[in-house]
Amino acid sequence: MDGVLKGFFVVGMVLLVGYILARTNALGPHGTKVLSTLTFMVGLPSLMFSTIASRHISEVLSQTGLISVVTALCCMALFALSGAIGRWGVRRTTVGALATGIVNSTNLGVPLSLYILGSATFVTPIMLFQLALVTPVALTVLDLTDPAGKRASVWSILSTPLRNPVTVAAILGVIVSAAGIELPALVLDPLKLVAQLTVPLMLIIFGMSLHGLSPRRGTVDRVPTLFAVILKSAVQPLLAWLLAVFVFHLDTFSTFVVTACAILPTGQNVVLYAVRYGVGQNLAQSTAVVTSALAVPLLLGAAWMFG
Numbered sequence: 001m002d003g004v005l006k007g008f009f010v011v012g013m014v015l016l017v018g019y020i021l022a023r024t025n026a027l028g029p030h031g032t033k034v035l036s037t038l039t040f041m042v043g044l045p046s047l048m049f050s051t052i053a054s055r056h057i058s059e060v061l062s063q064t065g066l067i068s069v070v071t072a073l074c075c076m077a078l079f080a081l082s083g084a085i086g087r088w089g090v091r092r093t094t095v096g097a098l099a100t101g102i103v104n105s106t107n108l109g110v111p112l113s114l115y116i117l118g119s120a121t122f123v124t125p126i127m128l129f130q131l132a133l134v135t136p137v138a139l140t141v142l143d144l145t146d147p148a149g150k151r152a153s154v155w156s157i158l159s160t161p162l163r164n165p166v167t168v169a170a171i172l173g174v175i176v177s178a179a180g181i182e183l184p185a186l187v188l189d190p191l192k193l194v195a196q197l198t199v200p201l202m203l204i205i206f207g208m209s210l211h212g213l214s215p216r217r218g219t220v221d222r223v224p225t226l227f228a229v230i231l232k233s234a235v236q237p238l239l240a241w242l243l244a245v246f247v248f249h250l251d252t253f254s255t256f257v258v259t260a261c262a263i264l265p266t267g268q269n270v271v272l273y274a275v276r277y278g279v280g281q282n283l284a285q286s287t288a289v290v291t292s293a294l295a296v297p298l299l300l301g302a303a304w305m306f307g
Contacts (some may be wrong), residue, residue: 014200018207032208035201036275043198044269045169046132050191052173053183055124065125067258071239072129076101079224082283090145095280096224098138098273100231100286101117103264107249122257130267132174134165142277151208161224206268209275209285221283228266228287233294237262237302263298264289 021027027034080108082092105126143164162168176183239264244255266288274284 004121011203014203015204015207015210018204019210020207022208022211027208029172032205032275035106035208036207037273039198039201039205040276041165041199042194044272045165046191047195047198048135048166049169049173049176050188052128052132052170053176053181054188055128055177056180057128057174057177062243062257064122064123064254064261065129067243068126068130068249068261070243071236071258071262072101072103072126072134075236076134078229078235079228082227083224086223091142091277091279092221092224092283094138094141094145095274095277096283096287097271098134098270099266099280100228100236101134102267102270103232103261104267104292105130105261105264108256123242123261126261132170135269136164136170138193139164139273142273142279146277159173179249202268205275206271206288209271209281210289221280221286225283225286225290228283229290229294232266232287232291233263233298237298243266252306256302258300259302259306263295263302265295266299 021031025031079097080093083089083096088096103126105123125252140169163172237259240258241255244250244258266284268288271281271284271288274281
């Protein structure tokens with residue numbers, strides 16, 4: 001339990017820095033936009049490529065990793081279906097689905113995995129799945145449905161992933177990993193150095209976005225936000241536990257691993273995408289805030305239940 005509290009304390013302190021920066025207007029009116037652009041164009045692609053390329057692609061095929069993938073896909077599919085029925089809009093539904101399925105596997109999952117589970121490798125399959133598959137697909141959808149964009153041709157649709165730095169980084173990382181290419185340190189080290197700015201910047205951006213956030217804003221997002229929170233904090237952990245116990249018959253420790261990973265709150269990169277594309281910002285921010293608050297008692301409860 002001490003590990004859970006330590007992980008949230010570290011993240012909370014960095015979030016507080018971002019909140020203070022926004023409250024004092026230390027970075028000016030365009031601070032959030034500048035930081036999010038820097039992270040999106042430079043930091044996140046470096047993180048994605050260096051993370052995926054330096055790991056074997058088969059790591060995502062582990063049983064615990066498979067359960068994490070299945071539960072995330074199910075919850076995102078449920079949100080997408082509800083968005084279609086409720087006519088929430090493709091772009092807003094895409095952001096909401098990301099808020100439902102993208103967990104904070106990097107800046108919260110890694111420290112918690114180290115503190116509680118003894119190794120950071122337990123969140124590696126989740127990171128690979130999110131970075132290599134979910135994020136590129138979702139960003140492509142957001143690019144193609146940009147209301148400010150021109151009518152897309154067939155070539156424009158097919159080439160959209162290749163014009164997005166995050167997507168390109170993910171594709172190149174998968175190719176290098178699948179081919180078993182070992183990149184020299186002279187290539188990876190600069191990327192890893194740049195990638196180190198991504199996690200704190202995403203937390204700072206998230207903290208800055210919390211300033212002025214009010215439950216009264218974006219009332220049209222109340223139902224999608226509530227549904228996203230229920231899927232993320234209740235349905236996904238429950239589904240992970242059911243699959244671990246009744247389908248894969250995992251031991252107690254492995255069951256705790258997949259349940260704890262499912263409890264992880266919405267990742268700050270979802271807020272980054274919402275800011276970057278100017279859609280669903282209140283939905284992403286609110287879901288991230290609420291699921292982060294719920295994650296503390298839920299993780300403590302899971303740690304107590306599984307011993």
